[in-house]
Amino acid sequence: MIEVGATLPEATLSHIDGSDMKNPSTKDLFAGKKVALFAVPGAFTPTCSEAHLPGFVALADKIKAKGVDEIICLSVNDAFVMNAWGKASNAEHITMVADGNASFTKALGLSMDTDTFGGVRSRRYSMLVDDGVVKVLNAEEGGGFEVSDAETLLKAL
Template structure:
């Protein structure tokens, strides 16, 4: 895979002034870098391509997971950029269910070129793409930039969401992952969701009958009743056990 000849850090510089055509439903619209960055503090992470392995398994999902934490730390928006067209980026966003992320389709590579991050990946049939990096932009000026090292391949060492969290809030602990098994019409499930939201927890809801079966629930929890809650990989139990847990932490 081709490497960039240089990877200039753009801290202290203004981001490029670019307008992108985007597809919203059945309509074409315009999205501009001024609209995204002016008067706001924004995280942007850029990656080689939608639907590619590292981007789909780790890079995008973790930023989506930590987006609410970033917003509590003064970030107005979390954006993901790739040198892909708007249809590809929209399809990838939907496939990833990354509702907390704004995707930017830098299809012509204009913004990426302006950031001096456009690289040639023609050896794997990608053409011109973005080198992997992340940054904080404050009112259109790059505040902090994390650029992957200039080594062969597709390094993923410093542009990740946890590195960004450590920069924004040194010593901060990433929120624990929470999973909640429910079924439609269950009042105890509704109670558990309210308790989690009131305690500031984001959670993944797994609905029996649509996303999982009763057999799946019993296999992972040893129980056949809902709700069943897992926090940080630990099985908490039902709504009463959740209430006791939340009082204890």
């Protein structure tokens, strides 16, 4: 698993910007800024939709007030699903990013196999990334939701 002080691995992710599909590299996505990144096992799933994403939506202003330039929500879904989930969740202040083939998630060492539920997914985590370097990492074990919430990350800022 990636550790505090490590540089994020190179990968290509995707997201919808307006009506355009964007495929930024992790280098481009994180270079020169402070980013609060959190990942969920799946868009529109119960804990992700009822607690994890809503927590970051509710605290987005407070997180950004601590010097965070961007908040990114990541899942092993496609960009269209992430875009729809963001719209349905009023997450206009959060960049909804897809790791469609789980390459980034696997490179972080934060993947999990959910078997028949959905296959390879991301473990739930939150991190603060400064210019591509991990400064804070709150990774859950299994499918838990105890340390990766928005409030815990906000307290660490």
